Amino acid sequence: MESARGDEASARAETPLAVRTTEVEDTSIRAFFDAAREAAVEDAGFGTEPASTPRAVWRTPESGSVAAYGASATCEANGPDRFASIRSRARELFAALESDTDDSGTPGSFGTSSVPETTDGSSDPSTSEAPRVARPRLFGGFSFFPDAHEGPWRGVPDARFVLPATQFVSTDEEAWLTAIGDARAVESRLLDLRDRLASAADPGPPEPSVIEHAERTTSEATWRDQVDLALSRIDAGALRKVVLAQSLRATLDRPVSVPEALSRLADTYPDCFVFSFPPGEGHRDFFGATPERLVSMRGRDVATGALAGSVGRGETDAADERLASSLAASEKDDREHSLVVEAIGDQLESLAASVTIGDRRVRKLATVQHLFTPIDARLAEDEHVLSLVEALHPTPAVGGLPPDVAAETIREIEAFDRGWYAAPVGWFDAAGDGTFAVAIRSAVAEESRATLFAGNGIVAGSDPAEEWTEVQLKYRPVLDALGL
Incomplete structure (x- = not known):
């Protein structure tokens, strides 16, 4: 060695x-x-x-x-x-x-x-x-x-x-x-x-799991206090946006089967980045299904996007469309989304010969709907994809604005270490090309334990109770993938 x-x-x-x-x-x-x-x-x-x-x-x-x-x-x-x-x-x-x-x-x-x-x-x-x-x-x-x-x-x-x-x-x-x-x-x-x-036989369907014990890092009352504190800083002008997250620790009745979880995620979220990586030595896996691309690069062509502002799915087609329309018309979500689009465009300007911002649309996933704007760029010079990863992380969709103040607020308020949550995961090759996603809708698993993560963007006009409800929706992809 x-x-x-x-x-x-x-x-x-x-x-x-x-x-x-x-x-x-x-x-x-x-x-x-x-x-x-x-x-x-x-x-x-x-x-x-x-x-x-x-x-x-x-x-x-x-x-x-x-x-x-x-x-x-x-x-x-x-x-x-x-x-x-x-x-x-x-x-x-x-x-x-x-x-x-x-x-x-x-x-x-x-x-x-x-x-x-x-x-x-x-x-x-x-x-x-x-x-x-x-x-x-x-x-x-x-x-x-x-x-x-x-x-x-x-x-x-x-x-x-x-x-x-x-x-x-x-x-x-x-x-x-x-x-x-x-x-x-x-x-x-x-x-x-x-x-x-x-000669390999395809494995049969996975068996469901049962949660034997679950513990939140953040109670609903604590969450409301955290959001209120963030809003007070926004009202004072120190912040424009901050993303606050929480985690859910679950102990299952059997060891977590990450391949089974990934199979379920791929079936349910075909339009997402489904991933699993070993963050360290031992039998730990960090996995999830994220809708958010950080950056893809091939040669000098770059693709990224802004994903911010969300609402749940309706039980009927009509209810679903009403929710999508309310999301598109929401002043709070428009403000949050526009901040992310502007920040990503600004971050690319220093490296790109041209930046193209596409049309905003509502992107529908299995349990949630998001505002999404595609962003493409053509680099002025040859770059390595990791240079773009470093320049873009963290986007305001998972950090906030201004970035330094948002980072300080997250470290002060959140009750746990994010680790690799909401950070860049992906791959790159010898040419320096590659693709990275933002690791949301994710969990880290070891033996029969899984720690799930979810967060929400807080801007002026955010309501703590509504933000709590929205965050719980974001646990659902991984809970379903674990068969819970």
Whole structure:
């Protein structure tokens, strides 16, 4: 195991690292994890899955699903420079991948070579380049604030990204399996997993869970006091907006099955970013289904958006449309949404040659409706997606305005550490392209315990009782996903 460690960042990688890719028949993410776990158990020679085996899932409506198992390398960072630290170490990791595969064979772009099957069933690693979707990516996320490590985040770094041992990509047109690791073994590992996937049975429907104990970090009375305090600062002119959050700790009757929860989330929220990442060592998973894109970047093209202002769904179509109309006409929600649009546009102006703000609309999800405005930009110069992540986080949709005053208010008022909640999660590749979402509608799970998070934007005119009701709606996606 090779390691490199500085004052604020660390990384670990097996050496040498090679990359091999093969096309496979499509299957479910749960089937992929089952096959990868079986292979890992056999390789380890134990009767159980090796400890601290990371798993990651990333699903978007426009580009399919990616599942990652194991770790060929990890990058971690702490402190306010966590974005730059991860970017720097990732550059070294990707460069090493290219170097290793250059020495060992015929790589494609980013050091990836494909492993097509010959007519006799054997593998031939000496031909074609793997497609872009199959190339290696780093998966992970950042904390909302630096040094927020209490509660379920104890021992979790401010940033953690994993270069997986195995990566499975599924789109509408194709499915690819990528293996990364020791150059002497990576090809045989890839072909073994390919064969396992070919015969894998899709897992049956998940079983429901039962909450044995639940505890809120914030009572309704305390919440009203918190909102009143925020409103007093808004009335005094110190704040324009602040997002206040709370958490719900639940103990279930059985260990949390994150793959099952993700399957439910993907079915119920097909237009959201469904994600799961390991925030630290051990069997912890941070997962959710967020409607909020922080940024996507490919080349110099950037996509983001403003998501702020919300209302519930109606029990009938007519009631639903009345609620949507009331949201669109709400002065309070218009004020909150406009603040977010303006702030994101301003943040992009310093990096972009042009910024295009689209038409506002009501975006309907299973349990809630949001005001949404798409925002696109064309960068003036080449950038890394992490530069945009750092520039945009936190958006006013999860922090507030002015940013520094809102951050101070959140730290003072909230009764828990946000950890990775409402922070950037996603992936990036060797080219510096990638996609990050804002990790709302989320939870962190360990064994049979899950801590759920939800929040709401407070602006002039906010009503504490209404804000409480709205926040409870935002727990619903993860509660449903847990089978509760």
